[in-house]
Amino acid sequence: MKKSQYFADANDAINQNYLSADAWENAEDNFESADDQGADDYSYAFGDELEAAGPAPAKKMNSGQSQPYTIVLANTTTTDISNVSILGAGLALISGFAVTGVTFGYEPTNMTYGEFLANIVSGKIFQVGQLRLIASNVTSSIVEQQVLTSVAIATKDPNGNTVGMSFIPDYDSYQFRSNQTDIYYKFNVDALTTITIATLYASTTLKIRMFPASKINQFATLRGKTGVSNYANPKVNKALSAKK
Numbered sequence: 001m002k003k004s005q006y007f008a009d010a011n012d013a014i015n016q017n018y019l020s021a022d023a024w025e026n027a028e029d030n031f032e033s034a035d036d037q038g039a040d041d042y043s044y045a046f047g048d049e050l051e052a053a054g055p056a057p058a059k060k061m062n063s064g065q066s067q068p069y070t071i072v073l074a075n076t077t078t079t080d081i082s083n084v085s086i087l088g089a090g091l092a093l094i095s096g097f098a099v100t101g102v103t104f105g106y107e108p109t110n111m112t113y114g115e116f117l118a119n120i121v122s123g124k125i126f127q128v129g130q131l132r133l134i135a136s137n138v139t140s141s142i143v144e145q146q147v148l149t150s151v152a153i154a155t156k157d158p159n160g161n162t163v164g165m166s167f168i169p170d171y172d173s174y175q176f177r178s179n180q181t182d183i184y185y186k187f188n189v190d191a192l193t194t195i196t197i198a199t200l201y202a203s204t205t206l207k208i209r210m211f212p213a214s215k216i217n218q219f220a221t222l223r224g225k226t227g228v229s230n231y232a233n234p235k236v237n238k239a240l241s242a243k244k
Helices: 003-017 089-095 113-121 140-147 238-243
Strands: 069-075 081-087 102-107 124-136 151-156 162-167 180-183 187-189 194-200 205-217 228-230
Touching: 069 081, 069 113, 069 194, 081 102, 089 113, 102 113, 113 124, 124 140, 140 194, 151 187, 194 205
Parallel strands: none
Antiparallel strands: 069 102, 069 205, 081 194, 124 180, 124 187, 124 205, 151 162, 151 194, 205 228
């Protein structure tokens, strides 16, 4: 057999058994924009599509339980700090994410904020359908100011195109808790996505919960599975769901 024929046959075999580079699509093509799909159509972070690394858990999660990604910011100083950003995983892991006077945490506590960023950089990207802000401070008026502070979301593609939106959170008319607000907006989270809090108030802790609408596992196709998983609304706002 000629060498050229041997390599041609080998190349055909590879293409028949593995996903070639040409078959990969841009991650953005696998997401739906906010206009294409409403906030009621999505759900939570982890679903049945994930395979456990070890023995099966004693109790299987049901479809009604929500698993958001939660980042915890804490202002350890007695002064307000402006423009505190989270995510931006690609650059944060290279140049660091330290901000003077701010600690970056993650829930559950058995994972660090840095490990969460590393997951995003490794290709485990997702689309957020709902953002929840939860603040705590000994002064209730500061708590209210914190959850009503403007939030900017921005991302950039490989061509340098930047897409961003700014939001001023507000209370729902059916809401009883004054320490949290929700933002219903779909956006993709990859290595270049950032969320910026205009002001992190003095001695205040802010939890930022991201409820994914879709997740992309770019390695799932190698196991013969779909690479995109979509979820239904977690309905964490019972009053708002009832009103609808």
